[in-house]
Amino acid sequence: MDLIQNLWFGFGVAVTPMNLLLCLIGALVGTLIGVLPGIGPLATIAMLLPITFGLPPVGALIMLAGIYYGAQYGGSTTSILINIPGESSSVVTALDGHQMAKQGRAGPALAIAAIGSFIAGCFSTVLVAALGVPLTALALKFGPAEYFSLMVLGLVFAVVLAKGSILKAIAMVMLGLLLSCVGSDIETGQSRMAFDIPELADGIGFVTVAMGVFGYAEIMRNLEQEESREIVEAKITGLMPTWKDFKDSAGAIGRGTILGSILGILPGGGAVIASFAAYTFEKKISKNPERFGRGAIEGVAAPESANNAAAQTSFIPLLTLGIPPNAVMALMVGAMTIHGIVPGPQVMTKQPELFWGLICSMWIGNLMLVVINLPLVGVWVSLLRVPYRLLFPAILIFCAIGVYSINNAPADAIMVAVFGFVGYFLVKTEFEPAPMLLGFVLGPLMEENLRRAMLIARGDPTTFLTRPISGGLLAIAAILILLALLPMIRGKRDEVFVESET
């Protein structure tokens, strides 16, 4: 009963008027920056950090954590409404979410994203509290070899989730990997495919690519077929999900939560892979997978639950080990150190009010997000009623400002435009951008871990097969590829049957 006692103690810390207010501010700010394209949680937390110097440590961390998961949620809002994923983990949400919006079901899509996120948040909060320490041991077992194999598996997910041709999906993953190679070689610092342009020396930013191939391309396509927008406006039906929607997405939320909780523990790319994995899984077990990519509510519920659960469990390595899994968490470590808290296993014993307070504030933060966002659903949806001739220049301007503000670099704004044309070409030729984006996000991680694993093994490639976790992941990847290819091998018949409905 220690757990309940501890949680009770934590709620005692988190539920003070001051901390509740900080939690609310954090969640609000987070939602806002999540909705504004380009401004990520990292820059926001960095800028707010000096303000938190004056706050008590628990309050400061509660607010920063609020920003972090608020941003995760805000990112999905733009994914659904205007097809612009604000965070890499909401790329998949755009697939079915935006289709739902086009069918006039933006309200249910946004609502189910909020509800799924909340349920996932509740579950993973308990998980962090109950199993934080043993799960850390699992996270530590993941070395470079294991990460590399996990990334391979992630890319296989991207291929399997494609709704069209598998060959085209593989081509897109490869293109994504290739794009991710632009920049500097991680070992020698040698410039690769940057053509001596300093703006390319660090590679291409995720937001630049995502905004271009999803957002700008979508706008161009909409402009091409003027009348379709009017249909969307006319079609907006209920704001809340129907009973059938809830029934359809319940299982997806549950499975997404579990997958997300597990993958979130692994630092770096965990949340992204979680969202792709959850989507793929839903599509695989669905009785009619052809609905996916055409506005299936499970396709929103599963990845949204998964990425939120992952965002939550990614605190585990930070709290128990003091190893920040991503840049946002690294800043949180900075915030902790400033307040004289040394992150690591001793936080739990030496600063129990911080550890349990933070965990409980995660749950409260999720509740706040639902409270903030459910009423906002109506506001967001009414955005779709704005005449398109006003909406699209506004989207373009916000995107341009957003992407410029990341590095204060004009070149980035130009690059988004270039990727817009690329995206338009891809849509026209029926290549799906999602697998490309996953390849692009996972590429650098994959390369780094491959090289690190090889260096540590002193050049012995069997290390990927002989390490049990790594070998297991590769085996799953191989099986998935086989399953995906089977219809092709068996003959074109059933594939044609399934895909001809497009």
Added chain:
Amino acid sequence: MRGSGALIGMALLAAVAPAAAQSWPQRPVTFIVSQSAGASPDVMARMIATKLAAPLGQQVIIENKPGAGNVIGAQAAARAAPDGYTFFFATSAALVTNPYMVKNLSYDPVKDFVPVALVTRSHQVIVAHPDVPAKTLAELIALDKKDPGKISMSVDGARNLAGVTAQALNKRAGTQFVLIPSVNINNGLQDTITGRTQTGIFSASIVEAHVRSGALRALATASTHRLVAAPDVPAAAETLPGFDFSGWFMVMAPAGTPGEIVNKLNGAVAEAARDTQVRELAPKLGFELDPKGVGSPEDAAEFLKAQLALWARTTQELGIEPQ
């Protein structure tokens, strides 16, 4: 006519310039940081910036211009008008590493800038996994010599600070530690904590907690002196005389900035660095403030010269070519 107009203009300018310097600053001052928000120079710059508002009577705005290994920000600062409203919160990488690493560097750290003040230094620590039998740097060197090429060392990148430090260590001590670079240094840190790499070189700020908890053993600081925060960790220079590789931040003005403005800003930075909150927070984040206080612009210039010489020598010894 035209000539006399220009003359009058110059005379006016000459008369106005000192007055402008005296009443400086009239509007907010910008510090360019060549890394993204939240990176360690950004954290330090923002901390100092908030404390500069009082002595300057104006806000100091941080403008992040990250990219191309500090080149983009440094270049922007080098080309800024020397009017006392744009400065460069420079990293050691921008000022002394890049000149020897980057071919056709678009700025000159000596000709394009005037040093204002050396703000802080941040030191590195050579650590080992607790299972490694070596308790000191000398023992680690001996361990490698017994069975060369078996010990892995996590670093940031071959051409970054820790990577060059490790190569310099190999060269000076005649060892064959295998460099394992990671883009995200926290991955390297996790490798060393779990023992996948036996050793690593990290900035003091990120390993301090792990050394204290016993997850890592600190063998030496990669500098000439012991850290105030960890007096029982020996300095590498105690084993390898003169061994000193650290990162630091220096405020630089674009060349041509009036000397009075440089001096006035130097005074303000010195005052900000004396602030009790800064004194308390900076060491916790791994930034070492000189207990004697921030030196004069001349001290900063001298330090810069010595560091440039050190990097010229080191890169030459290691055969690192600009690319």
